[in-house]
Amino acid sequence: MPSSPHVIRHKAAVNRPRRETLNGHRSINLWFTGLSGSGKSTLAHAVEERLHLMGCRTYVFDGDNVRHGLCRDLGFSLPERKENLRRIAEMIKLFLDAGVISLTAFISPLESDRAMAKEIIGPENVIEVYCNCPLEICEQRDVKGLYKKARAGEIQNYTGISSPYEAPQQPDIDIDTGTLPLQECVNKIITVLRERWIILK
Template identity: 60%
Template sequence: MGAVASSNVVWHHATVTRERRERLNRHRSVNLWFTGLSGAGKSTIAHALEEELYRRGCRTFVLDGDNVRHGLCADLGFSDEDRRENIRRIGEMVKLFLNAGVIALTAFISPFRDDRQRVRELLGEGDFIEVYCRCSLDVCEQRDVKGLYQRARAGEIPHFTGISSPYEEPEAPEVVVETDTRSLEACVDQLVGYLEQRGVLEPLEAIV
């Protein structure tokens, strides 16, 4: 899927560039792409990290899998083809957020390595930070407050990742957070430390 751009459409180059927005914001714009099984804590960590970044004065936005499917991707199902189109659309939207100088936090199961790699290539190697929320299937099922795993095992939900549809673990993610053994606070601290190390954020003591 995906429409081909018309030859009559020309990209307009703005005078307010991404670099100028980053200088104004006092941080780089990057994408933290949270991937993992349903129940692994992707959205929980993304929103907790956003709270910390907001406290530091950062411009941020969280894109959550469920929320996006209420609007931008409301026309898509959960077949392999629709999942790929879902991720393609998200990647294009994230690219706009980065050009706006925003730190984009994306929380999606995104089960296929090829799809995540395509987003990496679209955004650029330095702008895509893959965060693998590693959590055992047993723990994910224990956390399943919506009863989705139970329904999937009963055959009521087709194409459910981890049960009737595969999840391809990242092979070389930038960050691995062990969400079944570490606290939420520890996971956020780990990610903030990584962003400081990468030069996305200034260390807290350097912020006036």
């Protein structure tokens, strides 16, 4: 999408490195992807809670919450899902500049759309977390009854049923969210953040 004409980017004196220094950690995006019911939101919020207790500045972009505001005009066709992720990627760029650790919990079913988001954000700024959970377990966890409705044909374009999900081929973190305890999943992610010098505590 072309930039708006006659708009010149302003270069701020207070920049990302200065904000990161003030915050005491680097900014990064943790991009959680997986089927509905795979534990993306649960894990993202659990990681945020741990980081918050460590004194980190964080924010979770939850797929459902975003669709109540920023992306309320979008449906669930593949082109609309792509636009949903494009908007989120642009928002994440702002949070990176603010020195914040952002966590995004979106199904993001297509590899091409995830690649687009990474390109916008900057691949070096994204840690892709694959919540690897079998469809049958996701359906067992179906607290909202959405899989059941999708199976009955009441919901169209439902990922894993009537719309495809392409699992990441080389995620930065591959977590078995179908069987591992939540805190063990959190520990794995915190370990990676320490190994990459995102957080120093």
